Amino acid sequence: xxxxxxxxxxxxxxxxxxxxxxxxxxxxxxxxWLSALPEEVLASNPRLVLLYTTPLTVIGRFPEAEKWLxxxxxxxxxxxxxEHAAARAFLAGTRGDLAPALTWSxxxxxxxxxxxxxxxxxxxSSQARAYMSTGQGHAALKxxxxxxxxxxxxxxxxxxxxxxFYEGKILAIMxxxxxxxxxxxxxxxxxxxxxxxxxxxxxxxxLGYGEVLY
Numbered sequence: 065x066x067x068x069x070x071x072x073x074x075x076x077x078x079x080x081x082x083x084x085x086x087x088x089x090x091x092x093x094x095x096x097w098l099s100a101l102p103e104e105v106l107a108s109n110p111r112l113v114l115l116y117t118t119p120l121t122v123i124g125r126f127p128e129a130e131k132w133l134x135x136x137x138x139x140x141x142x143x144x145x146x147e148h149a150a151a152r153a154f155l156a157g158t159r160g161d162l163a164p165a166l167t168w169s170x171x172x173x174x175x176x177x178x179x180x181x182x183x184x185x186x187x188x189s190s191q192a193r194a195y196m197s198t199g200q201g202h203a204a205l206k207x208x209x210x211x212x213x214x215x216x217x218x219x220x221x222x223x224x225x226x227x228x229f230y231e232g233k234i235l236a237i238m239x240x241x242x243x244x245x246x247x248x249x250x251x252x253x254x255x256x257x258x259x260x261x262x263x264x265x266x267x268x269x270x271l272g273y274g275e276v277l278y
Contacts, residue, residue, distance in 0.1 A: 071101065071102075071105045074101065075101070075105070075106070075109050075112055078094075078097050078098060078112070079109075079111070079112050079115060082094055082115045082119075082182070083181065083182040083185075083218070083220060084220065086118060086119060086122075086182070086223075087215070087220045087221070087222040087223040087226075088222050089222075091118075091119035091122040091123050092119070092123060094116070094119040095116075095119050095120060095123065095125075098112070098116045107135055107136075107139075110136040110139045110140055110144055111144055111147060113132050113133075113135060113136040114133070114136055114144065114147045114148060114150075114151045114183075115182065116132055117129040117132050117133050117136075117151045117154075117155060118151065118154055118186060120132065121154055121155050121158050122158075126155065126158075126159060129151075129155050130155065133148070133151060133152065133155065136148065136151075145171075145175050146171075146172050146174075146175030146176035146177075146180065146183065146187075147172075147176070147180070147183045149168045149169070149171040149172035149175060149187070150168070150169070150172035150176065150183040150184070150186040150187040150190070151183075151186065152164070152168040152172075153165050153166075153167075153168035153169035153171075153172055153186070153187055153190040153191065153194075154186050154187075154189075154190045156168055156190075157169075157190040157193050157194050160197075162194045162197050162198055165190050165191070165193070165194040166191060166194045166195070166198075168187075168190070169187045169188070169190045169191035169194065169207075170191065172184075172186075172187035173187050173188060173191070181214055181215075181217070181218035181220065182218075182220075184210075184214045185211055185214050185215050185218075185220065185223055185227075188207050188208070188210040188211040188214065189207075189208065189211045189227065189230075191207040192204045192205075192207035192208035192211060192230065192234075195207055196234060196237070201234060201237065201238045202238075204234050205231065205234050205235065205238070208227055208230050208231045208234060209227075209231060211223075211227040211230075212224055212227035212228055212231060215227055225251050225254055225255065228247055228250065228251050229247070229248070229251050231247055232244040232245075232247035232248045232251070235247065236275065
């Protein structure tokens with residue numbers, strides 16, 4: 065589709081695959097797909113632009129993510145304010161700008177409808193990370209539980225397991241070791257059944273589980 069320059073169809077297909085590809089850690093694949101589009105073509109689809117900023121942020125290309133966010137801002141209208149706030153929250157949190165991350169994530173969650181799966185996951189996970197980094201464990205736990213609920217509801221299995229793992233990490237930091245142990249064990253049992261098991265994440269869960277047992 066990209067070689068045939070069927071841009072609209074290509075953008076539709078890529079947009080449909082981004083949530084699952086992101087949940088499996090395939091940020092470079094998404095960036096490769098979208099960078100193959102002419103800039104003016106991609107810029108004509110602000111929702112896809114906002115989705116693009118997440119994998120750019122994950123791989124550390126912050127200036128590019130900022131450039132595309134600014135480009136999208138001029139075309140948002142009233143319909144994509146929640147998606148924009150979620151993308152802003154993720155970029156701010158990944159940069160370590162915690163106060164803006166909390167502000168943007170709260171705005172995103174207030175604006176986004178329940179069926180906005182990918183962006184609600186981005187917003188609530190950004191909120192959880194910012195809360196945890198500022199020592200607000202209970203608020204972080206509530207936010208990451210919301211991330212897991214939304215991911216599970218939308219069939220994003222890998223993101224469900226990842227949020228369950230981070231829920232265990234938060235519980236462990238808060239001293240709730242038995243609850244954390246149960247969550248780690250549940251994730252370890254579920255990983256082999258995953259359609260796309262990730263060895264690095266398996267290792268992270270085992271390390272977290274070992275810390276709790278130790």
